[in-house]
Amino acid sequence: MTARTAAETSIDWNALLAPYRKPELWRSVYQLVNTAVPFAAVWLLMLWSLDVGYWLTLLLAVPAALLVVRMFMFQHDCGHGAFFRSQRANNLVGSVIGVLTLVPYAYWRKTHAMHHATSGNLDLRGFGDIDTLTVREYLSRSWIKRLLYRLYRNGLVMLLVGPAFQFIIKHRYPADIPRSWKREWASVHWTNVGLLAVLAVAWLTVGLDRFLLVQLPIVLLSGSIGVFLFYVQHQYEDTYWRYREAWNYYAAGLEGASHLLVPKVLQWFTANIGLHHIHHVSSRIPNYHLQRCYDENPELHDVTKLTLGTSVKTLWLTLWDEEEGRLVGFRDLPAIRRRLEQGGTEGAAVGPTKPEAVPRSWR
Numbered sequence: 001m002t003a004r005t006a007a008e009t010s011i012d013w014n015a016l017l018a019p020y021r022k023p024e025l026w027r028s029v030y031q032l033v034n035t036a037v038p039f040a041a042v043w044l045l046m047l048w049s050l051d052v053g054y055w056l057t058l059l060l061a062v063p064a065a066l067l068v069v070r071m072f073m074f075q076h077d078c079g080h081g082a083f084f085r086s087q088r089a090n091n092l093v094g095s096v097i098g099v100l101t102l103v104p105y106a107y108w109r110k111t112h113a114m115h116h117a118t119s120g121n122l123d124l125r126g127f128g129d130i131d132t133l134t135v136r137e138y139l140s141r142s143w144i145k146r147l148l149y150r151l152y153r154n155g156l157v158m159l160l161v162g163p164a165f166q167f168i169i170k171h172r173y174p175a176d177i178p179r180s181w182k183r184e185w186a187s188v189h190w191t192n193v194g195l196l197a198v199l200a201v202a203w204l205t206v207g208l209d210r211f212l213l214v215q216l217p218i219v220l221l222s223g224s225i226g227v228f229l230f231y232v233q234h235q236y237e238d239t240y241w242r243y244r245e246a247w248n249y250y251a252a253g254l255e256g257a258s259h260l261l262v263p264k265v266l267q268w269f270t271a272n273i274g275l276h277h278i279h280h281v282s283s284r285i286p287n288y289h290l291q292r293c294y295d296e297n298p299e300l301h302d303v304t305k306l307t308l309g310t311s312v313k314t315l316w317l318t319l320w321d322e323e324e325g326r327l328v329g330f331r332d333l334p335a336i337r338r339r340l341e342q343g344g345t346e347g348a349a350v351g352p353t354k355p356e357a358v359p360r361s362w363r
Contacts, residue, residue, distance in 0.1 A: 071100055099191055163224045253277055
């Protein structure tokens with residue numbers, strides 16, 4: 001039975017996936033140790049390499065950044081209550097890791113929960129997502145707003161400028177969240193306090209300049225890797241976008257989150273996050289149970305699969321074509337304009353609409 005057939009027959013996904021949701025304390029602790037210890041070793045090696053040549057420091061930044069990505073995946077599991085059975089343990093470990101990853105734990109946990117609750121819902125785009133416009137929305141905007149959107153969706157901006165801004169600047173003061181989010185603002189402030197403490201210790205020991213020469217390449221590279229992983233696992237041609245009345249949580253998980261196939265070594269560094277469709281169907285499954293869950297349930301096999309090679313091509317997909325039910329690129333706009341005009345629609349003047357028929361929807 002395929003995943004889509006299973007959804008159409010109203011399979012009980014909660015019952016099917018429940019056995020995989022139980023965290024194992026020894027495995028979680030072991031993951032923390034087998035990641036934190038190598039990271040500390042590589043970091044010290046990078047510090048030593050400053051006296052050899054900065055080229056070596058930058059080479060060592062690659063495994064260090066990948067280890068930070070892996071640590072973030074543990075923070076991610078903590079945010080879903082999936083790393084430990086104790087929520088207090090999840091919150092404590094997630095908050096500590098947040099200082100390393102520059103991601104305030106409670107702030108990220110809430111916005112990411114909103115992403116899971118609304119992923120693929122055209123009526124509820126906002127927190128925790130890559131901003132995506134429909135073709136009609138884009139065509140209805142002024143030229144300056146179109147230009148800004150093009151810049152935002154440019155691959156270089158998305159993977160280089162965007163992560164640096166997001167992790168170094170925006171997370172220090174996320175002005176887009178309401179002041180009523182007391183717990184989330186507290187996590188932002190306490191993370192900043194933790195970062196100031198780290199900088200103070202660095203200044204008194206190895207020196208602030210040497211610390212930044214080591215840490216900045218790690219931050220920039222790990223941020224780019226993290227954004228790329230998040231981007232490609234939702235932004236591909238046959239992904240899932242529906243308006244509220246046609247939206248379905250399980251369909252959004254199975255159709256709107258890909259299975260990213262990567263070499264085993266990268267699967268270890270990314271803590272199985274490539275099995276993203278399973279994570280979206282059941283976010284409380286710990287990362288170390290995702291592969292077994294996939295292997296034992298053929299219902300989860302018939303989903304969009306991407307490789308590192310094919311995932312790069314998704315960077316050119318920028319707009320949701322409602323009529324075709326697929327993501328398209330800016331290069332496709334001339335043909336889409338002609339299609340809209342032939343259909344009696346003034347493409348550049350129309351606003352967002354809700355089409356009567358939504359392709360591939362599971363109602």
